[in-house]
Amino acid sequence: xxxxxxxxxxxxxxxxxxxxxxxxxxxxxxxxxxxxxxxxxxxxxxxxxxxxxxxxxxxxxxxxxxxxxxxxxxxxxxxxxxxxxxxxxxxxxxxxxxxxxxxxxxxxxxxxxxxxxxxxxxxxxxxxxxxxxxxxxxxxxxxxxxxxxxxxxxxxxxxxxxxxxxxxxxxxxxxxxxxxxxxxxxxxxxxxxxxxxxxxxxxxxxxxxxxxxxx
Amino acid sequence: xxxxxxxxxxxxxxxxxxxxxxxxxxxxxxxxxxxxxxxxxxxxxxxxxxxxxxxxxxxxxxxxxxxxxxxxxxxxxxxxxxxxxxxxxxxxxxxxxxxxxxxxxxxxxxxxxxxxxxxxxxxxxxxxxxxxxxxxxxxxxxxxxxxxxxxxxxxxxxxxxxxxxxxxxxxxxxxxxxxxxxxxxxxxxxxxxxxxxxxxxxxxxxxxxxxxxxxxxxxxxxxxxxxxxxxxxxxxxxxxxxxxxxxxxxxxxxxxxxxxxxxxxxxxxxxxxxxxxxxxxxxxxxxxxxxxxxxxxxxxxxxxxxxxxxxxxxxxxxxxxxxxxxxxxxxxxxxxxxxxxxxxxxxxxxxxxxxxxxxxxxxxxxxxxxxxxxxxxxxxxxxxxxxxxxxxxxxxxxxxxxxxxxxxxxxxxxxxxxxxxxxxxxxxxxxxxxxxxxxxxxxxxxxxxxxxxxxxxxxxxxxxxxxxxxxxxxxxxxxxxxxxxxxxxxxxxxxxxxxxxxxxxxxxxxxxxxxxxxxxxxxxxxxxxxxxxxxxxxxxxxxxxxxxxxxxxxxxxxxxxxxxxxxxxxxxxxxxxxxxxxx
Numbered sequence: 130x131x132x133x134x135x136x137x138x139x140x141x142x143x144x145x146x147x148x149x150x151x152x153x154x155x156x157x158x159x160x161x162x163x164x165x166x167x168x169x170x171x172x173x174x175x176x177x178x179x180x181x182x183x184x185x186x187x188x189x190x191x192x193x194x195x196x197x198x199x200x201x202x203x204x205x206x207x208x209x210x211x212x213x214x215x216x217x218x219x220x221x222x223x224x225x226x227x228x229x230x231x232x233x234x235x236x237x238x239x240x241x242x243x244x245x246x247x248x249x250x251x252x253x254x255x256x257x258x259x260x261x262x263x264x265x266x267x268x269x270x271x272x273x274x275x276x277x278x279x280x281x282x283x284x285x286x287x288x289x290x291x292x293x294x295x296x297x298x299x300x301x302x303x304x305x306x307x308x309x310x311x312x313x314x315x316x317x318x319x320x321x322x323x324x325x326x327x328x329x330x331x332x333x334x335x336x337x338x339x340x341x342x343x344x
Numbered sequence: 345x346x347x348x349x350x351x352x353x354x355x356x357x358x359x360x361x362x363x364x365x366x367x368x369x370x371x372x373x374x375x376x377x378x379x380x381x382x383x384x385x386x387x388x389x390x391x392x393x394x395x396x397x398x399x400x401x402x403x404x405x406x407x408x409x410x411x412x413x414x415x416x417x418x419x420x421x422x423x424x425x426x427x428x429x430x431x432x433x434x435x436x437x438x439x440x441x442x443x444x445x446x447x448x449x450x451x452x453x454x455x456x457x458x459x460x461x462x463x464x465x466x467x468x469x470x471x472x473x474x475x476x477x478x479x480x481x482x483x484x485x486x487x488x489x490x491x492x493x494x495x496x497x498x499x500x501x502x503x504x505x506x507x508x509x510x511x512x513x514x515x516x517x518x519x520x521x522x523x524x525x526x527x528x529x530x531x532x533x534x535x536x537x538x539x540x541x542x543x544x545x546x547x548x549x550x551x552x553x554x555x556x557x558x559x560x561x562x563x564x565x566x567x568x569x570x571x572x573x574x575x576x577x578x579x580x581x582x583x584x585x586x587x588x589x590x591x592x593x594x595x596x597x598x599x600x601x602x603x604x605x606x607x608x609x610x611x612x613x614x615x616x617x618x619x620x621x622x623x624x625x626x627x628x629x630x631x632x633x634x635x636x637x638x639x640x641x642x643x644x645x646x647x648x649x650x651x652x653x654x655x656x657x658x659x660x661x662x663x664x665x666x667x668x669x670x671x672x673x674x675x676x677x678x679x680x681x682x683x684x685x686x687x688x689x690x691x692x693x694x695x696x697x698x699x700x701x702x703x704x705x706x707x708x709x710x711x712x713x714x715x716x717x718x719x720x721x722x723x724x725x726x727x728x729x730x731x732x733x734x735x736x737x738x739x740x741x742x743x744x745x746x747x748x749x750x751x752x753x754x755x756x757x758x759x760x761x762x763x764x765x766x767x768x769x770x771x772x773x774x775x776x777x778x779x780x781x782x783x784x785x786x787x788x789x790x791x792x793x794x795x796x797x798x799x800x801x802x803x804x805x806x807x808x809x810x811x812x813x814x815x816x817x818x819x820x821x822x823x824x825x826x827x828x829x830x831x832x833x834x835x836x837x838x839x840x841x842x843x844x845x846x847x848x849x850x851x852x853x854x855x856x857x858x859x860x861x862x863x864x865x866x867x868x869x870x871x872x873x874x875x876x877x878x879x880x881x882x883x884x885x886x887x888x889x890x891x892x893x894x895x896x897x898x899x900x901x902x903x904x905x906x907x908x909x910x911x912x913x914x915x916x917x918x919x920x921x922x923x924x925x926x927x
Contacts, residue, residue: 198590
């Protein structure tokens with residue numbers, strides 16, 4: 130229901146979504162079209178879906194640059210792949226599984242169980258990022274810095290870009306886990322977060338394979 | 345609290361000047377902010393072109409603001425870089441989409457605001473910051489960048505060693521464009537989310553005004569293109585600041601110094617840049633196409649000829665725009681087979697473009713045209729679009745492009761089709777929507793003087809450039825005085841310059857008309873053009889949440905003009921069917 134805080138103008142959308150549709154004679158239909166009537170909560174799902182398309186293009190630009198740079202450069206040296214990346218990949222895959230588990234529990238109405246598995250997901254996400262930092266240390270230990278070779282340049286660029294995007298996912302996990310939501314319903318917030326999280330997971334698997342096989 | 349009370353509660357505008365006008369979440373204020381930002385950018389951009397034209401025609405004339413009044417070749421490159429960057433990013437990309445789109449898309453689809461108002465505000469302020477960073481680069485040691493709006497590597501990648509302006513100035517240029525990319529991505533998400541989910545009851549996709557279609561397709565292009573430029577900017581920054589070698593080749597000797605970078609590919613930058621850059625030119629023009637279709641229909645008092653064909657051709661142009669970036673690189677040594685593929689795909693864009701042109705003419709055909717200022721600029725748009733499009737067919741052939749590449753022919757081509765056409769669309773949009781935005785009419789006499797001076801002026805400026813190109817005159821030369829085979833062209837330079845001064849001066853009519861009419865123009869009624877779309881159904885000024893909680897129902901398409909049996913020669917989209925025939 131409506132807030133009466135100073136930020137009420139932020140809530141324009143909720144005013145139409147959280148509450149019943151406007152009492153306009155035409156506004157009480159529930160057809161697929163009609164923002165006055167349908168659930169505007171879906172804008173957040175649409176928004177994140179659209180955003181993921183943009184993020185995908187951002188990463189594909191790096192990936193195509195990787196392929197071209199490797200193909201045209203005569204100076205490409207493969208770097209030794211930090212072994213911890215295997216573990217990190219497993220951790221991230223596991224986090225997607227725990228997230229699915231959390232959402233199943235939420236669907237059954239088990240808010241406590243949800244909170245538990247949601248927290249596990251968050252911790253796994255943090256562990257992944259910590260593992261990525263260790264991977265950077267391992268790269269440095271084997272003498273591959275950002276500018277050592279184009280291959281290592283791409284390693285740092287791809288992992289950093291993915292890590293920053295994943296950090297955004299962790300912020301979302303913490304925000305939803307705290308449970309104090311303003312504009313989104315709890316169901317929407319978990320759906321939006323999980324879409325993004327699984328996307329980051331899948332994207333990492335792709336990038337890992339690229340680094341593993343393409344370096 | 346009842347739902348009705350809730351709606352009324354939420355329709356209150358925020359209090360306080362700062363929240364209302366500066367950090368506003370209202371799409372109309374944000375749209376106006378974008379338009380004013382674009383107006384400042386275009387003002388600087390035009391002043392820079394006047395400086396260029398003075399220098400080109402009279403190279404020895406001293407110009408205020410340059411060291412000893414002398415415009416050095418580097419200074420000239422600085423000026424073209426700033427002119428191009430401001431115009432392409434902060435005018436052509438910003439105003440038709442983020443400016444007019446922000447203002448009118450939510451109203452035209454019957455929504456209270458954009459889907460994500462906070463992100464909308466953030467987009468504007470990041471764009472604003474990007475422009476501050478860009479303009480500030482002119483005041484750092486070494487001055488602003490000299491590598492053009494395309495910032496080709498390795499010139500843009502090697503740093504200050506490549507000349508003044510390639511140090512901090514170039515870094516700031518890249519930072520500015522990276523910020524702009526981020527802002528455009530946020531804005532694109534907002535436009536797409538709003539159009540997909542916030543359309544009012546009855547407003548199916550095929551009932552959306554073509555303006556909304558234009559903004560929607562443009563947002564899709566922006567979403568897919570700006571991320572690529574952002575990635576390219578990051579790699580370029582790393583080459584400059586972290587000694588990586590993405591774009592700098594082995595053995596690159598700059599200013600007598602052998603660089604340590606190795607193995608990079610300057611062509612990689614071109615590919616990444618133009619993969620963004622070609623959709624970018626459609627990001628500049630597609631909103632204009634939507635606006636023009638809208639204005640032509642209104643003042644022809646006829647439905648848009650072939651509405652569905654317009655939608656499909658708009659989508660086809662958007663789709664194809666991602667497959668033709670190679671036509672900017674015909675002389676880069678690409679395989680002739682790639683060149684052929686890019687050439688054919690480029691020529692294919694001519695088909696949907698021709699469909700649009702024929703449909704615009706079809707809309708005008710047999711109409712009792714009302715020659716308002718907005719309509720004149722819309723017709724002018726069709727004219728320059730055709731002229732600029734025809735020269736595009738020449739440039740799309742690799743064999744011809746080998747000769748014409750990087751000549752004034754290209755300058756003439758893209759200024760007409762991208763620059764002038766989009767600017768004409770902005771003028772049409774301003775004259776058309778001004779009554780709704782400010783509650784007053786603009787002066788029509790001044791508007792017509794403005795149109796005719798501008799229309800004749802731009803042809804006098806850009807048509808002769810095609811001849812300069814045929815004569816082999818390369819772009820980016822600060823002076824042709826000492827170039828023997830070009831010297832005979834100097835009279836053409838002078839003609840173009842005089843035309844440019846006259847055209848630039850004619851814009852004063854617009855500035856005066858715009859600012860004077862905000863306060864002193866004839867008061868506008870709610871629907872002065874007797875138009876059909878939803879923005880004309882709301883009061884002027886438009887309330888904070890557009891519809892004060894009473895969202896309209898749409899019963900029909902957007903261009904129902906001169907419908908037989910209807911009481912008026914226009915049937916608004918939200919007019920209930922039983923009321924259509926009433927007097």
